[in-house]
Amino acid sequence: MSRAKTHGKPSYSASGHQHKKQFGQNFLNNDSIIRQIVHAIHPQADQHLVEIGPGEAALTTPLVQQVKRLDIIEIDRDLHQPLRDKLGHYPAFALHQADALRFDYAQLATDDKPLRLVGNLPYNISSPLIFHLLNFLPHIADMHFMLQKEVVERLTATPGKKSFGRLSVMVQYFCQAELLFIVGPENFEPPPKVDSAIVRLTPHQPLPYQADNFEDFSALVKQSFAMKRKTLRNNLKGWLNDDDFNTCGIEPSLRAEALGVADFVTLANHYSHHYT
Numbered sequence: 001m002s003r004a005k006t007h008g009k010p011s012y013s014a015s016g017h018q019h020k021k022q023f024g025q026n027f028l029n030n031d032s033i034i035r036q037i038v039h040a041i042h043p044q045a046d047q048h049l050v051e052i053g054p055g056e057a058a059l060t061t062p063l064v065q066q067v068k069r070l071d072i073i074e075i076d077r078d079l080h081q082p083l084r085d086k087l088g089h090y091p092a093f094a095l096h097q098a099d100a101l102r103f104d105y106a107q108l109a110t111d112d113k114p115l116r117l118v119g120n121l122p123y124n125i126s127s128p129l130i131f132h133l134l135n136f137l138p139h140i141a142d143m144h145f146m147l148q149k150e151v152v153e154r155l156t157a158t159p160g161k162k163s164f165g166r167l168s169v170m171v172q173y174f175c176q177a178e179l180l181f182i183v184g185p186e187n188f189e190p191p192p193k194v195d196s197a198i199v200r201l202t203p204h205q206p207l208p209y210q211a212d213n214f215e216d217f218s219a220l221v222k223q224s225f226a227m228k229r230k231t232l233r234n235n236l237k238g239w240l241n242d243d244d245f246n247t248c249g250i251e252p253s254l255r256a257e258a259l260g261v262a263d264f265v266t267l268a269n270h271y272s273h274h275y276t
């Protein structure tokens, strides 16, 4: 997703680190944006933060000084020793050499404080990472992520909007999603080709609409969006018939993008009760 403006030529940070495209390494280079992000996170002294992809510690440095514990998860081994040298003396600091996509976040939730997740995420893994994190929501207080602006628009879209899709429904089933602000490519080294945005995800407690069988709900949402231009009747053929839609009070000639989370829960619960 990210591209160095040098078109294939390697790009280096001031410390001499060669940015790696395969790890989505676009490092923040604007102190005022970094301050704005930290301000939005609003870290407190008794809190437990987890940062995904610290890179060269643009966000880590201000955060580690302000919280009780900061676990950082970084896949690039070349960055580990510089991170230890820079931040290892802070009592809050704990480094994990790991892939954030496979990481067991529950193992970090050792104290009574729920985790606050933060990160300027590698754009190429942002959707699978968010789906992975949905498994750990009982341990998570909130998440502040920098993502490609288009992904933030999908996360925060309301029904009827062009960017409303499966990711919107699945994330909004669990979380309130807010776009906080947009960050232009000039604030990164190397600059990505697209705009970025900061999103805040706050898990609902309790869930406003509860699916009786989560696997059915998840499968039905996926199937409803299988062919974006098709109607619900067509995408859900073999799952629900017109009588089922009538009973649920949902018009089968609509497309999935017109439905809210509550409608998908209604359809999924009907399916669970009548067909499984």
Ligand code: SAM
Residues within 6 Å of the ligand: 023, 024, 025, 026, 027, 028, 029, 052, 053, 054, 055, 056, 057, 058, 059, 073, 074, 075, 076, 098, 099, 100, 101, 119, 120, 121, 122, 123, 125
């Ligand atoms: N936080 C730094 C900043 O804002 O300047 C770096 C952000 S950079 C966009 C993404 C970071 O995530 C890089 O440090 C990269 O090596 C790391 N990363 C990429 N894939 C990862 C993965 N699967 N697990 C953990 N870290 C990863």
